[in-house]
Amino acid sequence: MRHTLSDLHTLMARLRDPVDGCPWDLKQDFRSIVPHTLEEVYELVDAIEQGDADQIRQEMGDVLFQLVFYSQLAAEEGSFTFDDVVHDITEKLLRRHPHVFPGGTLDSRRSQEAPDEAQIKARWEEIKSAERGSKAQHSLMDDIPRALPAASRAAKLQKRASQIGFDWEQLDQVFAALDDELDELKQALAAGEPDAVADEIGDVLFSAVNLCRHAGFDAETLLRRAGQKFERRFRYVEQRALEGEASAADVPNEQLELFWNEAKAQGL
Numbered sequence: 001m002r003h004t005l006s007d008l009h010t011l012m013a014r015l016r017d018p019v020d021g022c023p024w025d026l027k028q029d030f031r032s033i034v035p036h037t038l039e040e041v042y043e044l045v046d047a048i049e050q051g052d053a054d055q056i057r058q059e060m061g062d063v064l065f066q067l068v069f070y071s072q073l074a075a076e077e078g079s080f081t082f083d084d085v086v087h088d089i090t091e092k093l094l095r096r097h098p099h100v101f102p103g104g105t106l107d108s109r110r111s112q113e114a115p116d117e118a119q120i121k122a123r124w125e126e127i128k129s130a131e132r133g134s135k136a137q138h139s140l141m142d143d144i145p146r147a148l149p150a151a152s153r154a155a156k157l158q159k160r161a162s163q164i165g166f167d168w169e170q171l172d173q174v175f176a177a178l179d180d181e182l183d184e185l186k187q188a189l190a191a192g193e194p195d196a197v198a199d200e201i202g203d204v205l206f207s208a209v210n211l212c213r214h215a216g217f218d219a220e221t222l223l224r225r226a227g228q229k230f231e232r233r234f235r236y237v238e239q240r241a242l243e244g245e246a247s248a249a250d251v252p253n254e255q256l257e258l259f260w261n262e263a264k265a266q267g268l
Contacts, residue, residue: 008064008065008068009068009072009082012065012068012069012071012072013072016072016073016076025069028069028073029073030070030073033066033069033070034147036066037063037066040059040062040063040065040066041063043059043062044056044059044060044062044063046059047059049224049228067082067085068082071085090106092131094106095127096124096127096128098123098127099114099115099120099123100114125163129163140160140161140163140164141157141160144156144157144160149220150205151205151209151219151220151223152218152219152220154205154206154209154210154219155209155210155212155213155218155219155220158209158210158213159213168210168214171211171214171215174207174210174211174214175211177207177210178204178207178208178210178211181200181203181204181206181207182204184200184203185197185200185201185203185204187200188200229268232263232268233260233263233264233268236259236260236262236263236266236268237256237259237260237263240259240262241255241256241259
């Protein structure tokens with residue numbers, strides 16, 4: 001027998017049953033589950049980047065369970081249900097895709113050619129801006145989650161500011177701004193001011209994220225990719241050291257660098 005979403009809801013309700021449920025699940029609340037949710041999402045991202053279909057399926061299930069868990073907690077306190085979540089996201093996506101659902105309903109279809117990607121993105125941002133306006137925000141920055149990874153949040157802050165034209169227009173301007181931040185970092189280092197150094201390093205990182213955004217890349221993705229590349233090459237260095245019956249810690253830096261260059265030459 002294949003289980004359905006309904007079965008998962010039943011399982012979740014049983015886990016939270018105050019009479020014979022799971023003691024651990026019964027102790028949880030919205031805040032206590034958050035670290036597990038973040039971990040499951042990152043595990044899904046990792047599976048996707050590895051291209052492992054079986055693992056992707058498993059990790060998607062783990063993420064889905066997190067959502068069902070939150071919905072169960074909300075239903076218990078009478079705030080909302082899983083069906084409410086499904087309804088809200090469907091309504092929002094219908095509203096944000098007028099080029100696909102011109103009548104705002106699932107069965108409505110456009111009768112003319114779709115707009116180009118640039119027009120779709122512009123309209124998407126207009127709709128999102130109107131939605132933010134209806135929430136009586138005081139700043140364009142109000143609904144950018146503070147819990148986002150730092151690089152992702154930096155890009156969102158920059159993108160949001162660009163909506164009112166507060167942005168560089170040319171890529172060479174972004175490079176110039178990055179160069180300026182590097183110069184300020186060098187000055188802070190020369191002055192031996194730890195607080196200023198920390199502040200300027202942050203500015204350099206923020207400017208590097210801006211460069212990624214203007215070049216059309218996601219900084220978080222690129223940084224993960226760079227980390228994975230570093231890991232592959234460092235593992236190679238360790239292995240080469242072991243071939244000489246030595247720990248990498250006991251090999252001179254000059255030799256480690258040669259191993260590193262070998263890894264680069266092999267495309268690792």
